[in-house]
Amino acid sequence: MSKLFVARDSRVAARSLDGEMMIMSGRDSTLFTLNRTATLLWQAADGVTPLDEIVERRICVEFEVDPSVALQDAESLARELANHEILQVSKEPILQKSAGASR
Amino acid sequence: MTGLMQEMTAKALRLNVPLNVQLDLTYRCNERCVHCYLDHDDHGELTTVEIKRLLEEMADAGVFILTLSGGEIFMRKDLFEILAYARQLMFCVKLKTNGVMIREREARRLKDLGVESIQISVYSHRPEVHDAITLLPGSLKRSIDAVRFLASQGFKVVIANVLMTQNMQDYSGVRALAAELGVDCTLDPTVTPMMDGNRSPLRLGVDQSALRQVFRDEALVGDVEEFCAVPAAADENDMESLPCSAGHTACYVSPYGDVYPCVQFPLPTGNVRRQRFLDIWRHSDQMNEVRSIRLKDLTTCSHCTHVSACTRCPGLAFMEGNMRGPSSQDCEKSFARTGIESANMLAKRRAVPNLVQIRAVPAAAGAIA
Ligand code: SF4
Numbered sequence: 001m002s003k004l005f006v007a008r009d010s011r012v013a014a015r016s017l018d019g020e021m022m023i024m025s026g027r028d029s030t031l032f033t034l035n036r037t038a039t040l041l042w043q044a045a046d047g048v049t050p051l052d053e054i055v056e057r058r059i060c061v062e063f064e065v066d067p068s069v070a071l072q073d074a075e076s077l078a079r080e081l082a083n084h085e086i087l088q089v090s091k092e093p094i095l096q097k098s099a100g101a102s103r
Numbered sequence: 104m105t106g107l108m109q110e111m112t113a114k115a116l117r118l119n120v121p122l123n124v125q126l127d128l129t130y131r132c133n134e135r136c137v138h139c140y141l142d143h144d145d146h147g148e149l150t151t152v153e154i155k156r157l158l159e160e161m162a163d164a165g166v167f168i169l170t171l172s173g174g175e176i177f178m179r180k181d182l183f184e185i186l187a188y189a190r191q192l193m194f195c196v197k198l199k200t201n202g203v204m205i206r207e208r209e210a211r212r213l214k215d216l217g218v219e220s221i222q223i224s225v226y227s228h229r230p231e232v233h234d235a236i237t238l239l240p241g242s243l244k245r246s247i248d249a250v251r252f253l254a255s256q257g258f259k260v261v262i263a264n265v266l267m268t269q270n271m272q273d274y275s276g277v278r279a280l281a282a283e284l285g286v287d288c289t290l291d292p293t294v295t296p297m298m299d300g301n302r303s304p305l306r307l308g309v310d311q312s313a314l315r316q317v318f319r320d321e322a323l324v325g326d327v328e329e330f331c332a333v334p335a336a337a338d339e340n341d342m343e344s345l346p347c348s349a350g351h352t353a354c355y356v357s358p359y360g361d362v363y364p365c366v367q368f369p370l371p372t373g374n375v376r377r378q379r380f381l382d383i384w385r386h387s388d389q390m391n392e393v394r395s396i397r398l399k400d401l402t403t404c405s406h407c408t409h410v411s412a413c414t415r416c417p418g419l420a421f422m423e424g425n426m427r428g429p430s431s432q433d434c435e436k437s438f439a440r441t442g443i444e445s446a447n448m449l450a451k452r453r454a455v456p457n458l459v460q461i462r463a464v465p466a467a468a469g470a471i472a
Pocket residue numbers: 346347348349365366367368414415416417418419
């Protein structure tokens with residue numbers, strides 16, 4: 001399976017509120033909140049770390065889930081977030097200006 | 104406010120997080136609006152470095168919505184540097200400006216930076232009225248051009264109109280202009296006192312009959328009957344509720360670093376040059392005093408018919424002398440809506456001494472029989 005890379009979209013606004021990430025889409029100001037898994041994925045989405053590595057190092061460690069199931073879930077989550085222009089997904093590393101680390 | 108934003112605001116309230124901050128970058132301005140509440144001299148604004156540090160502290164404190172305002176924000180030469188840094192820290196950035204210095208290039212740069220929305224002040228659709236309020240010839244044209252440049256970049260633009268005697272006849276014209284430009288429009292019938300308490304701008308505010316006209320305009324208020332209905336009696340929940348978001352999930356920082364509960368509530372609570380933003384927010388005695396107030400604690404308002412539906416602004420009440428007292432301007436609005444005098448109005452009427460006192464002269468010996 002080819003690798004996927006994910007990057008935070010630079011046009012969103014985001015803030016963590018007690019561990020729950022609030023994200024406002026830069027396209028239409030729709031507000032989303034991410035659960036803990038999605039928040040981990042979002043925070044690790046630096047454009048250069050492959051998704052499988054993020055899943056293995058961040059998500060599986062935190063939640064003790066089966067890596068292949070977790071990767072499938074993470075892929076569909078990443079694509080869903082990409083539909084809302086919150087995340088960018090690509091088969092190549094994403095080197096363009098990505099959003100700064102959210103606090 | 105969307106449902107999710109409401110949920111997040113409730114969570115921020117529980118956690119004592121300042122979700123929403125207005126930061127005025129400067130009080131300098133290229134307009135001289137007749138109703139403005141600011142002194143436009145620079146008394147030592149925060150430097151670029153100080154603002155960046157403050158933004159970091161605010162991000163760490165959980166601030167999500169950052170409204171940058173003034174004065175005129177474009178008077179700051181470092182505006183784009185500040186904006187870029189704010190966006191790097193992932194604030195949802197909203198701007199308030201007169202738009203006079205926004206051309207196509209600025210509109211594009213703002214878009215590239217991911218600014219969320221921009222509010223532009225427009226007081227009339229007629230240059231002779233708008234420019235007579237801003238005291239800057241040609242300002243209406245420039246502000247409208249700015250709205251066009253921004254709208255063409257796909258921005259959410261809001262035209263903000265303050266209602267005064269001078270432009271009372273023009274609010275429909277401003278609304279029509281906003282519709283033609285494809286942007287939203289808000290109308291505020293409240294002229295505020297100056298930050299130092301000087302109440303002279305209030306003479307420009309509209310009177311009862313104008314307020315009544317505005318509150319009965321379906322295009323503005325929707326269902327007039329509902330909007331002007333006599334409010335339901337306040338129940339226990341109402342009396343336990345908070346006056347507004349100031350000091351609870353929102354606050355204001357001046358260009359000199361002073362932190363207030365709200366831009367319209369100039370109660371000094373600390374200064375970010377001397378204290379950490381979060382320490383002021385959490386530990387300032389003044390902020391905590393504001394936070395402790397519930398509707399049941401309000402001296403006059405808690406007995407008022409309007410209390411459950413009143414737009415009472417604690418900041419305006421503070422500027423009248425008592426943050427737990429009534430705000431006369433909101434009394435006027437409640438009266439204009441419903442025709443029912445407020446507790447404050449009734450108390451004032453009772454307090455007016457009779458100017459002519461007629462006393463019975465006791466019958467005295469030798470009086471004419
Ligand atoms: S009611 Fe007054 S003090 Fe409260 S948020 Fe509104 S303007 Fe500020």
